[in-house]
Amino acid sequence: MLRPGDSKTPWWLMGGTGGSGFTGLIRLSVIEGATRPHLSVEPEPAMDFPISDLMDQGACYDKLVSWLHPDGLACPRCGARDGLVVHHRHRDPVIDYRCAGCRRVFNAFTGTLLQGTKRRPVELVLILRGFAQGVPTAQLARELGCDRKELLQLRHRLQHAVYRFHQAALAQSS
Numbered sequence: 001m002l003r004p005g006d007s008k009t010p011w012w013l014m015g016g017t018g019g020s021g022f023t024g025l026i027r028l029s030v031i032e033g034a035t036r037p038h039l040s041v042e043p044e045p046a047m048d049f050p051i052s053d054l055m056d057q058g059a060c061y062d063k064l065v066s067w068l069h070p071d072g073l074a075c076p077r078c079g080a081r082d083g084l085v086v087h088h089r090h091r092d093p094v095i096d097y098r099c100a101g102c103r104r105v106f107n108a109f110t111g112t113l114l115q116g117t118k119r120r121p122v123e124l125v126l127i128l129r130g131f132a133q134g135v136p137t138a139q140l141a142r143e144l145g146c147d148r149k150e151l152l153q154l155r156h157r158l159q160h161a162v163y164r165f166h167q168a169a170l171a172q173s174s
């Protein structure tokens with residue numbers, strides 16, 4: 001049985017603060033965010049442009065960073081928090097950093113469930129929010145103009161992580 005703390009447990013499943021775990025944090029935060037009026041995706045009768053145009057990439061990026069790294073961004077290889085140098089800004093506001101200690105280049109998504117995503121921060125926030133609210137994948141894909149298969153894969157990845165996290169928590173409490 002997989003337990004938080006086992007060396008096999010990916011770091012993003014371990015609780016950064018108080019043992020609630022990455023998935024717990026991301027779910028809670030998404031639900032929290034859902035009550036904020038500026039994130040509303042109420043159906044609009046004549047919507048000619050995607051809601052993502054109305055949202056701020058920088059604010060959503062900051063939100064994602066706080067969900068993924070509640071203790072602050074650190075080098076995924078050596079754990080250093082200081083000496084992180086900006087390496088690239090070509091996907092601004094997503095910044096590539098280089099660790100001055102071990103020279104690893106990474107961004108906020110490296111080593112997390114969102115690693116390798118090409119989605120912009122606004123889309124990611126809306127996707128995670130939709131998942132947390134139980135919006136069907138097909139509907140979410142339509143609303144955001146995303147590929148349904150891509151969304152389904154991400155949803156399965158997140159569900160799998162949530163399931164494993166709860167199994168580990170159960171095993172620990174029994």
Ligand SMILES: [Zn+2]
Pocket residue numbers: 075076077078079080099100101102103104
């Ligand atoms: Zn490093």
